């Protein structure tokens with residue numbers, strides 16, 4: 001056994017301590033990454049840490065790992081700019097041509113609407129005529145029979161406002177049928193609507209337009225007319241109002257002579273078309 005001096009022992013001890021200190025320093029772990037550093041997947045250890053690493057890699061593991069650039073805290077990525085919102089499409093400028101077209105369309109629609117209103121109004125006016133008592137188209141009172149009736153089979157009496165002739169008959173029709181009583185004959189010709197006249201000389205009604213002729217009874221005699229004269233319904237009321245006579249077909253109505261007569265010009269009975277044109 002070699003005997004050493006205390007100085008050698010002390011030197012050896014210091015050398016051992018220095019070696020140990022150096023070893024500790026070599027085995028010290030690398031500095032921890034800054035807490036701000038995000039645990040990026042790239043910060044994972046390199047494949048050298050895998051078991052199948054080459055023998056040369058093993059000694060390197062003992063050495064303090066050099067600070068990898070990946071461990072350096074990356075600067076935070078700048079926040080992505082918010083997606084730009086699509087700007088609302090600007091309103092199209094008003095085209096003056098389109099406005100004029102629309103105006104014309106509105107005017108066209110308004111004219112159609114006005115025409116429809118007028119048509120409906122006229123239809124209603126004709127459907128519901130505004131006749132009044134005592135006017136043509138309504139009950140037309142002519143007073144007492146004593147004052148207005150013509151003589152039997154004499155010239156008829158015209159009622160211009162009522163548009164009828166009043167006749168007083170006691171005769172026969174064209175086929176020999178009896179015609180006795182009073183009748184109100186419409187003053188308009190049954191051919192094309194002219195106003196015919198009573199011709200005393202001939203003793204018949206004659207139309208100045210095309211020459212149609214009718215007897216005092218209103219029956220067709222000759223001319224282009226294709227039916228006898230039209231007539232109105234007569235209403236005869238007794239003087240005390242207790243009795244009323246009428247004939248819904250407008251045939252001659254027999255009266256005593258003191259009745260109050262009303263001609264219903266709203267009820268026109270068409271003349272017979274059972275005629276033999278001359």
Ligand code: FES
Pocket residue numbers: 189190191192193194207208209210211212223224225
């Ligand atoms: S209108 Fe009377 S005959 Fe023609």
